[in-house]
Amino acid sequence: xxxxxTLTIVGTATSQGVPVLGCDCPVCTSGDPRDQRLRASVLLRxxxxxxAVDAGPDFRTQLLRERVHSLAGLILTxxxxxxxxxxxxxxxxxxxxKIDMPVYCLPRVAEELRSRFAYAFSDYxxxxxxxxxxxxxxxxxxxxxxxxxxLEVLHGKLPILGLRIGDLAYLTDAxxxxxxxxxxxxxxxxxxxxxxxxxxxHSHLSLExxxxxxxxxxxxxxxxxxxxxxxGTAAAVEAMLPDKVxxxxxxxxxxxxxx
Ligand SMILES: [Zn+2]
Ligand SMILES: [Zn+2]
Ligand SMILES: [Zn+2]
Numbered sequence: 203x204x205x206x207x208t209l210t211i212v213g214t215a216t217s218q219g220v221p222v223l224g225c226d227c228p229v230c231t232s233g234d235p236r237d238q239r240l241r242a243s244v245l246l247r248x249x250x251x252x253x254a255v256d257a258g259p260d261f262r263t264q265l266l267r268e269r270v271h272s273l274a275g276l277i278l279t280x281x282x283x284x285x286x287x288x289x290x291x292x293x294x295x296x297x298x299x300k301i302d303m304p305v306y307c308l309p310r311v312a313e314e315l316r317s318r319f320a321y322a323f324s325d326y327x328x329x330x331x332x333x334x335x336x337x338x339x340x341x342x343x344x345x346x347x348x349x350x351x352x353l354e355v356l357h358g359k360l361p362i363l364g365l366r367i368g369d370l371a372y373l374t375d376a377x378x379x380x381x382x383x384x385x386x387x388x389x390x391x392x393x394x395x396x397x398x399x400x401x402x403x404h405s406h407l408s409l410e411x412x413x414x415x416x417x418x419x420x421x422x423x424x425x426x427x428x429x430x431x432x433x434g435t436a437a438a439v440e441a442m443l444p445d446k447v448x449x450x451x452x453x454x455x456x457x458x459x460x461x
Contacts, residue, residue, distance in 0.1 A: 210247070210455045214451060215429060239452055240264055243264055276289075278315075278363075289322075307335075353371070357406075358404050423446045
């Protein structure tokens with residue numbers, strides 16, 4: 203057992219998940235457990251504390267798999283459904299820990315939560331009690347004595363949160379990294395970055411573009427996540443990646459070093 207903080211990737215799929223419902227493609231019918239991908243999310247652990255990054259439709263399953271007994275809070279990278287739809291499932295932690303769950307997000311995302319989860323802000327008994335903490339780019343969250351720095355990532359035109367903790371960065375739903383963010387990433391050893399599939403879209407990096415960013419950041423290693431079934435099987439993707447880049451899989455754990 204290590205006392206160093208860790209990051210566990212608990213979901214590596216794009217919004218529909220892999221397998222995609224009703225799809226008979228070789229990826230969606232693969233017997234390789236690495237090809238079973240829940241919606242993109244990571245858990246940070248430091249000592250006895252756990253911080254979740256995003257709460258998509260698979261949030262409950264992810265917390266069950268990782269046997270998370272208590273939750274210190276959540277960072278929501280942005281408001282899209284594949285990152286927020288599971289938020290109601292913080293309720294057992296609110297009840298047991300007798301807290302309003304801290305939720306760190308941009309002001310725009312906070313506004314969206316107050317309308318989409320309006321019941322959570324009512325007096326009705328049993329609702330998830332959320333302690334919304336609006337944050338901005340460049341701010342730090344103190345996570346049990348370690349700083350989590352919030353970075354600006356452009357998801358198409360939408361500014362969303364990425365994060366850096368020690369020598370590790372998590373950049374999901376990325377299309378463009380502003381210059382300031384690239385400066386804040388100096389010295390990062392491991393970068394986990396989204397890569398949708400081989401083409402990319404207006405709001406998501408292609409595999410090729412994600413690999414270029416791993417190089418530009420100067421990271422020793424990269425891990426790709428937020429993958430579409432159109433990317434290919436984990437085995438096929440691993441075979442085409444450069445040595446220092448791995449294809450992320452659900453359950454992948456990385457030790458976080460000092461920067
Ligand atoms: Zn498929
Ligand atoms: Zn998104
Ligand atoms: Zn997404």
